[in-house]
Amino acid sequence: MEQKASQLLPDPATMKGALLTWFWCFLNGFFSVRIAALRGNMKAEYQVTVYTQDMAYAGTKDDVYITLVGKRGSSQHGKLGRNKFFFHRGDESTFTVTCSADLGELLLIHLEKRGLVIKDSWLPAKVEVRSSNGKLYVFPIYHWLKGNKKHFFREGAAVLDFQETNHQMIKTRKNELKNQKNLYRWAVYKEGIPLCMKADTLMSLPLDDRYPFTRDLEFGFTAVAALAKLGLEAWSNCIDKWNSMNDIEKLYKSHVTSTSDYVMKHWREDAFFGYQFLNGVNPMMIRRCKTLPSKFPVPSNMIFGKSWLTLRTEMMKGNIYLSDYNILDGVETNTINGRKQFLAAPLVLFHKNEYNEMMPIAIQLKQKPGRDNPIFFPTDSEYDWLLAKTYVKSADFNLHELNFHLLRTHLLAEVFAVSLQRNLPRVHPVFKLLIRHTRYTLQINFLARNLLISKIGILTLYTASGGKGILTLLDRSVSSMTYRSLCIPDDIADRGLEDVPNFYYRDDGLKLWNIMHRFVHDILSFYYKYDWMVQNDAELQNWIQEIFENGFLRRRETGIPQKFITVAELVKFVTMVMFTCSAQHTAVNDGQYDFYGWMPNGPSTMKKPPPTQKGKADEASFLSTLPDVETTVLIMATVWLSNMQTSDRRYLHQFVEEHFTEDFPRYKVTVFQRELKKLSKEIYKRNRDLELPYTYLDPKLVENSVAI
Template sequence: MLDYEVTVFTANRATASTFNNVFIKLIGSSGESERKWLWNFKGASAFVRGAVACFRVSCCTSLGKLVLIELDKQPLLLFPEDSWFPAKVEIKSPEGACYTFPIYRWINDNKVHRFREGTALKGFEDKHHLGRNSREQELKERQEDYCWDVYLEGIPHCLKADDLLSLPYEVRFSFTKQTEFLFTAGAGLTELKLKGLAECKMGWADLDAINRVFCCKQTDMSDYVQQHWKDDDFFGYQFLNGVNPMLIRRCTVLPDNFPVTDNMVFPDSQFSLAEEMEKGNIFLCDYKQMDGVKASTINDKQQYLMAPLVLLHKTPDDKLMPIAIQLKQKPAEDNPIFLPSDSEYDWLLAKIFVRSADFNEHQLNVHLLRTHLLAEVFAVSLLRNVPMVHPLYKLLIPHTRYTLQINSLARKTLISEEGVFTKFSASGGDGMITILRRSLTSVTYSSLCVPEDIAERGLKDIPNFYYRDDGLRLWNIINRFVCGVLSHYYKSDHEVKQDSELQQWILDIFEHGFLSHPCRGIPQKLNTVDELIKFVTMVIFTGSAQHAAVNTGQYDYGGWMPNTPISLKLPPPTKKGEATEETMLKTLPDVNVTVQGMATMWLLSQQSSDFVPLGQYPEEHFSEETPRQMIKKFQKELKELSAAIKQRNKELKVPYTYMDPEEVENSVAI
């Protein structure tokens, strides 16, 4: 008899244990073993959380090169069927060969589950008929479990799921994540309800009253925002390093609908617009996607959402200062251009309307569409089209963690008919649909790739732009890692073209994510290794660094509501010189709208205890030495970048931390 040494690793995560009987069958190129009950001196504790258990499986003859294992578990008479989360199985053959079978998935039934040996194989390399058959069967099952659905016409498709319990086990939150998420959500709302504010539909009497609510949940940055939200230089700073650094661009020619003159913005004739534009010192933020959007009604009061244009000037001391604001797209007598020289509340109200427009642009386009919804498309297409043994699956699966459940929660609790965003934001309801559809038509491939996006917006050399600085370095680090891994597996452009699973993955993304619109530059097929590397870099960057940049600081910048009102109750002023503090307070959202917005932004900014930083891979999907070395190099570069960012931040009055690799999660998980 020949003995195979089998070692089973149960994951060290909550509820991973099983007390059922576990069985295994080994399948090789020359035969297969009998189905073997895995039993040893550890008894029922062999498969508890974090356990490593060793067994022997005896065979009459050599099985040859191991290709597959089959695992199943059967409930004991006195124990109910439970869920088990094995991490991996390692097997040493009688000939001394070692095989690793990555699993990292729930087994919650008594069916037989097949797992491939860990060496990454593209479809055309999978020569053994058992390997090919298991590959086909795996994708067939996945395509039944992960079906496309249309949540709203005109936006990226999503995973079909009737409710959270219908999500496949593999993509659900861990017990730890689920418990913490529900506790944080409940605690925030409970505190607000105990204060008697969640149902209060009155306006704010003064800023002190807002402060009394705000002081219950503060961060260092939210404190800074409260103190400086009226300052013009901080208003400008937020376009670079706040939660929406994606709209600002260098202005070389004034838009026809923004008739700003030198006398308006440079009354002392110290500068001229033409000269400053030529020098690259004038910048524009244009919220044209908000134009004509139907604002919602909240507490039986009509809300208002503008489509402003904002002109900014980089001063000789490298500050970015707003110099003109027009709150509607069409110039008119009742649509004045507001200036810093106007009265205090004229200018402050104009900035408040801009910040409210920015909230809606950020949440729907920059945050929801360009990170959450696209990350879901990348994940669903991966799960439907790429088997576990494929190198692309091994590379990308850690970057899909929790994305499908967090998006399902968002559709249920944020943007549904009764969702918080729908009920309490100016763009909730019909406006939200309009903005999302317009936003998708504005997405281009280059706008998702940081180096090209920065160049196209003319922002290569604007000072104090830390989103750019950290983002470009992160993009390059991710790109080098992706290049190293994929170049190891794809030796020629022909292999990329030949890989039918890879090509179906990209085609599904094109069809279901970008709705088959070819004019945006999104590829529908991949022809070269370089094209593949660039696209996969974008996928990882979008779900990790980009999401962190536009998500983590939400409460920092939005906790103090006047800096980021989620809705406004009065129309903008049509004449100058009439606005007062009372006008401002009557314009700001009601108490319940404010606290619901605060609670949601607090929840979405919290890091869970099972947070996995970018580049950390607790689940070892790669078994070959080359990609494992690439991962170590990737982690080293990320650590060095993190140290450099921390060192830089010590010198900054307002530290920029959102793209510090230690603070960036591997995936869209919140």
């Protein structure tokens, strides 16, 4: 029995091991509880750095309050700075925010500005928060804060809508878009043209989309004083006709650019006339002609040039080109100072000669052939031929301003901007890519509708297509607009211009498009790994649907996508938006005074109908056909104002606002800037050898948005 009882007792060594194990577990549990308790009582400190935009009136004297929101909780809503603290323009200010416990991964911040001066707006650039473990969180803002209300800003990493998992973030995202849709509303300006931003006055535009005080001062001053600055006040009420070319030259010399001076000296030359269809302010009309239209009965055996070339053989070689202004046919023309005006709808035939010059060889001023619609040739009398070319340039002025400038850049850019704000939150990668290309577009378009195409607008009162003609022409232009025509690689191919020599708009434009396309592809491919991610992005699909409906008026024939299926489709469309709002606008805007400042090179109207027979034109009849003095002066002031360089102009290579915070997209921004800089050097090197440099698509001169 004793032996059996002893066998039941545990071995001393085993008992010792068990006691040690129990004691270790006790200590471990005890200290774990204590450490957890200590951690619960441990305060967490966050270093908060606030950056204010370096812009006039961006600072504030009001108190600023902040709340940090993390996955584990929120900080108290506390004031930044113990005593009265001012946030000055361009400053960065660092504060410590203490919390009772660690907040975990930071998700968003609340900012609030309180003060007695309710109208004291503040423009913070970004807020950086460094946690106690050293992790840095960046919150891009770039948004005017006005009044006493809380504003919510997400941490900067881009997130697609279906990737959201946090309930609070989903709610914040939906609330942001709800507020944006209340702020950015669609309105119909005129039936048949793209919708616009609903705004009764400039002050009703969102603060983010209005000019700052400095630009308002510059633009307002020059708008009022444009005539005075050009020394044209004494001419502004003169409705007389021109007595001599010397009189026009005296007026023109009030403001001369290097290009406008070249235009004045060479505008009569056929080679320069043809050059402008490639590298002038409207390089959008010319296309290769493979078959002569029946409405343009130029003899196919017509011989031209010193080499006894025929039209038939040169057309077969691909050396014949055509510009057809059929869109202008039948447009009701304006009445200016009580006198009916005239607008031709010409056809122009060009020949690329052995010197690679684009030479005009035939002009018909109306669409329907007939005995009262002669075809003009370079062999006609000096003033017959010069008058025919001038009618063409007047037609080109009207179509350029309303179609290729107003509609295809200004109005489309507004559609892109409003739809972007309504459908994509700040945290969306497409928003981050495109927001800088919408800067000030809503304000400049509001001004354009009120100052250019309203009932008392300059284009309404002083162009041949003014009045009812504007709406007719805009409606026709919308109908003729296609997606391919907005994408320069497709447009150049469709017009058969891939191998035309000395076509600098094409050369520089295609290089810019390719640089943009690579940049957009690299950025968006980082966020959209697969096509299904594009298809499942509801916000993105709503964005393109609104553009289709409100910009292209549900016209399926335009080829504009109604939804995105693949990453490649998305990349191409975003590239088109970026190119349209920057490079294309610059190409058709910045040369206006250069080419129209010398009025005979681009008359806004013609006072007499196109000639019905040859042999009647001379200098006196030519001068009497040109716009009167008042019309000339007001159009000169308008195109000068359109080319005004403001002090806060931002260029394509400048990323003043840093919306992307992740390393990869930030790196791609630097690659993009590097490629733009390289292209700029190439263009500069080429231009050194040109008699007339082409600078409009030099990246360092391309404004990044439709802002003027």
